[in-house]
Amino acid sequence: MNKESPSSATIVAVATGPAAGGVGIVRLSGPLALRAAKSVIEKPVDSPAPRTAVMAAFTDANGAVVDYGLCIYFPAPHSYTGEDVVELHAHGAPRLLALLVSRLATVPGVRLAEAGEFTRRAYMNGRIDLARAEAVADLVAADSLLGLQAAAAQLNGALSRRVESVRAALLALHTDLEAALNFPEEADDAEGDVATRINGVLAPVRELAASVQQGALARRGAKVVLFGPVNAGKSTLFNAWAGDERALVDAEPGTTRDALEAQLEWDGLKVTLVDTAGLRDSPGRLEQRGIERTQAALAQADAVVLLVPPGSHDEELARWRSQVTGKPLLEVRSKADLANAPGLAVSALTGVGVESLKQRVRELLTLGVAAAVTVSSLRHQEALGRALTALERALTASRSSTLEVVAGEVGLASAALGEVVGADVSTELLDAIFEKFCIGK
Numbered sequence: 001m002n003k004e005s006p007s008s009a010t011i012v013a014v015a016t017g018p019a020a021g022g023v024g025i026v027r028l029s030g031p032l033a034l035r036a037a038k039s040v041i042e043k044p045v046d047s048p049a050p051r052t053a054v055m056a057a058f059t060d061a062n063g064a065v066v067d068y069g070l071c072i073y074f075p076a077p078h079s080y081t082g083e084d085v086v087e088l089h090a091h092g093a094p095r096l097l098a099l100l101v102s103r104l105a106t107v108p109g110v111r112l113a114e115a116g117e118f119t120r121r122a123y124m125n126g127r128i129d130l131a132r133a134e135a136v137a138d139l140v141a142a143d144s145l146l147g148l149q150a151a152a153a154q155l156n157g158a159l160s161r162r163v164e165s166v167r168a169a170l171l172a173l174h175t176d177l178e179a180a181l182n183f184p185e186e187a188d189d190a191e192g193d194v195a196t197r198i199n200g201v202l203a204p205v206r207e208l209a210a211s212v213q214q215g216a217l218a219r220r221g222a223k224v225v226l227f228g229p230v231n232a233g234k235s236t237l238f239n240a241w242a243g244d245e246r247a248l249v250d251a252e253p254g255t256t257r258d259a260l261e262a263q264l265e266w267d268g269l270k271v272t273l274v275d276t277a278g279l280r281d282s283p284g285r286l287e288q289r290g291i292e293r294t295q296a297a298l299a300q301a302d303a304v305v306l307l308v309p310p311g312s313h314d315e316e317l318a319r320w321r322s323q324v325t326g327k328p329l330l331e332v333r334s335k336a337d338l339a340n341a342p343g344l345a346v347s348a349l350t351g352v353g354v355e356s357l358k359q360r361v362r363e364l365l366t367l368g369v370a371a372a373v374t375v376s377s378l379r380h381q382e383a384l385g386r387a388l389t390a391l392e393r394a395l396t397a398s399r400s401s402t403l404e405v406v407a408g409e410v411g412l413a414s415a416a417l418g419e420v421v422g423a424d425v426s427t428e429l430l431d432a433i434f435e436k437f438c439i440g441k
Contacts, residue, residue, distance in 0.1 A: 082125030116437025130422025
């Protein structure tokens with residue numbers, strides 16, 4: 001495991017958000033955490049009981065009391081970072097917290113924490129693996145229920161356990177292959193079950209790779225674009241889903257001349273709903289600009305709902321469909337209150353089919369049933385892709401090549417999976433990961 005040694009410095013930062021609140025927390029981690037904390041407490045307890053909240057009066061540089069709160073001491077190694085940690089719980093006044101941090105940072109051997117440094121130390125000291133460390137940032141940034149659940153599952157080790165299980169099987173196979181190559185006279189038919197063992201790990205790696213779409217949508221949300229001809233009822237449906245008269249609705253064609261957006265949450269999924277300008281053969285100059293924005297929205301969509309009004313002809317349908325390439329497309333007959341329509345139909349005006357259409361869109365996004373373990377990080381996705389490619393090459397080689405080739409590919413797959421949990425990563429990669437964290441996390 002290529003881990004750098006944790007710094008011997010004690011670090012300090014505000015661990016709560018920058019806005020004013022009822023409680024604010026100043027966190028210290030390192031060998032001088034307790035000594036430094038005592039420097040800002042009036043009459044500190046010499047040996048506070050571990051993990052016990054102790055009343056404390058916090059002081060300024062002149063010794064004047066500026067607030068009353070709690071001091072909690074977490075001795076190493078049973079702390080978040082694996083080092084001595086002290087948390088000072090004060091009132092959540094940003095100026096007060098800044099005062100305490102600035103005083104603590106003047107203690108020799110104490111410095112301000114860098115972005116993500118507390119979590120980085122937790123990783124470096126073996127308290128959490130890299131996948132779980134990354135989940136901390138995702139949990140803090142989660143702005144939907146599904147995003148929160150995905151981050152919580154990863155923080156709880158769901159992805160790590162799955163990856164480590166597969167990696168353990170690969171390491172065992174790699175060890176057996178290397179033994180067969182180095183001591184062929186002692187190997188017990190190492191070639192006999194290689195393909196079977198590779199297939200045994202291929203399945204879970206494929207499942208993880210297939211969960212990328214769900215994981216990405218849970219993390220960042222989905223963009224759903226309403227699309228179709230002018231006067232198809234797109235804006236009426238947009239307003240019905242948004243729960244507000246956000247878009248102008250009129251019988252005159254071409255009312256929508258820009259792409260309007262609404263931020264929604266559908267059963268835990270963050271959704272950016274986009275109402276677009278309708279398509280027609282002879283638009284005005286301003287309407288043409290709206291159509292160009294429609295095409296840009298389609299290029300960024302995770303799912304497209306094509307609203308087809310009554311009386312639409314097959315050649316028109318073909319033209320509208322041709323505008324959507326490489327995107328999940330759901331074709332819906334609109335204005336069902338005016339005419340009976342075959343297939344999936346909706347009337348945003350009366351509400352008929354509005355909720356069922358929402359569920360169909362979720363299914364179109366492959367979110368009908370949540371996966372037990374999902375992959376939401378591009379870094380994890382790339383590593384799993386390399387592992388999957390190496391395993392497929394190893395399977396092919398097991399049938400037509402030498403054990404040296406098979407062993408090499410299995411080793412590559414194992415190393416790629418190890419990157420997910422941080423078994424072998426560079427300092428540069430760690431810097432790139434943790435610099436995205438907040439200060440104090």
